[in-house]
Amino acid sequence: MSFYEVLTIIIPSTLLTAAPLIFTSLGGVFSERSGVVNIGLEGLMWVGAFTGAIATLFLQQAGLGQASPWIAILIAAIAGGLFSLIHAVVSISFHADQTVSGVALNFLAQGLTIYLVKMIYNGQGQTPYIANNIDKISIPVLHNIPIIGPIFFQQVTYTSYLAILASFVVWYVLFKTPFGLRLRSVGEHPEAADTLGISVTKMRYIGVMLSGVMGGIGGAVYLVTITSNFNISTIAGQGFLALAAMIFGKWHPIGAMLGSLFFGFAQSLSITSQQIPYLDRLPSVILLIAPYVLTLIVLTGFVGRAEAPKADGIPYFKGQR
């Protein structure tokens, strides 16, 4: 098998597995840039995947056909946004420890979604498979481009390109708009922002809720492009990978996207390695744990220091100087 053929297997697979991570890690960037640690990304993805499954099943029954998964992603975005409100209220207004609140959010999401699935489907722990998922396709025209066509535009989903596009949009919003400046200011120096008349509470609520929206989209995309049904093991650690990708990318949208692509690559290797010469001899466990080991190595600073926003994780009490 030639190197070129290997690329035509790995890169489309990487793009596919990275898309949910990109959306979710961008959500993490919003939340943490506003100064709220969000360990709850995993839970938000559970909610997104659950909503994505239920909504798609409902919409396709209502006769919307191929449009169902796309509308379901939008519904999941709203559901994620609403669910993240719990984290916002508890950690911003009630000054709870943000890590504790995030851990509880994961707990709640897992319990609640499985509880609801069992309630809706008479005690069964999983939803039926959706009929209208977002398929891997060859992008018209572009896939005919020699060499790069088959690598980047064959057997891919539109969601992957949307995810990459989203990371540039988030970068623009965060670094080129007044809103982005305000959001970042409450994450770096909330006292100063407060003095300038920026509402720390409001900006942080927006940051957390945007993370909910993006996490919801990430979970739904994972469901409609990869798993197609929702059960207890659907989102096994994807949210934590997204969190790691965000740290990998140093709390920067483009960095988070690149980190997600890297983890998507690592994940797709563990799936596709059987088809690839040399890699098929490697024990699969090495590929499975690689993303986590690499995150630890990055965190130790060998690949450059990763600095979190200064006020990340610190509850803000008005009037405190």
Place this chain on the structure above:
Amino acid sequence: MTLLIPLVSVLLGLLCGAVIMIAGGYNPLLAYGSIIQSIFLQPYYAGETIRAMIPLVLSGLAVAFAFRTGLFNIGVEGQLMVGWLASVACAIELDGPPKFILLPLSIIAGGVAGGLWGYLPGLLKAKFKVHEVISTIMMNYIALYLTASLIRNFLYTQGERTPTIPSSASLASNFLANLTQGSRLHWGFIVAIIAVVVMWFILWRTTLGFELRSVGFSPDASRYAGMNVGRNIVLSMVISGIFAGLAGAMEGLGTYQYMMINSSFTGIGFNGIAVALLGMNTPIGVVLAGALFAGLQTGGLTMQAVAGVPTDLIQVVIALIIFFVGSSYVIKWAWLRLSRRGHQS
């Protein structure tokens, strides 16, 4: 005040659970009633509750110990898994010596493995300022995949699990089982009791414990007072990891007598976070909170059978309780408002 927050949190959590049940068309009185009835009137469920308490209390102690020293150990789940595998592997590989040697050895193997799994995040925090929350999450996943792979390659038997451990390393007891009408209650509760006492002793009766708590309270002041903050961080994570590893050993040597290949986390380590928070990070509090959560989980099975409520609701209730404990600031504030109004009228 210290008792008020956990009590109010539990009540609010149960209340919210009841609301969710009503919304789902279930009868909360029947559901909660069946939990209480099964645990207090049926020896089997009482035994199973104590059995479920054993790893829950140990993992709660692990989280609480780290908390006391200013660290948030989310890695209990991973430390528990490596402890579980190490204890089972030790029992199977070293089979031969009599019980009074093999059993303690296997328990120690579990503790050591858990301690090592806590050592790395501790070291990374002390040397490279890597936040322990992130590093322990990563260590959890490494443990999950590594233990599965080690079982598959070295200790595999039919049914996605390791062979059963020899009886000379087992904590199981026919006496305890008969006493509780066939529950899986085992001698591990003695280990849990010892661990509770040890945690109390280390933290409140030794210089080391004083230093650990002092570092947790204020690292800067402790450094100024001449304490080696980095060493204390590593030590705290190791001790925390030992408790977690023992929790795993109790599952391996007591409840199951083997280790299965886990495709996802056991949840005991994460529940340990809830236990520690609700128990206000005190040894006695951890025991009480562990009893509550173990009871809810065991009783949850009867709740499903009697009232039809899916057991997953218990996890929802536990999550809500953590939210309320976390929001203690608001509970305190509301309490002060209410009591002040009481004084005025």
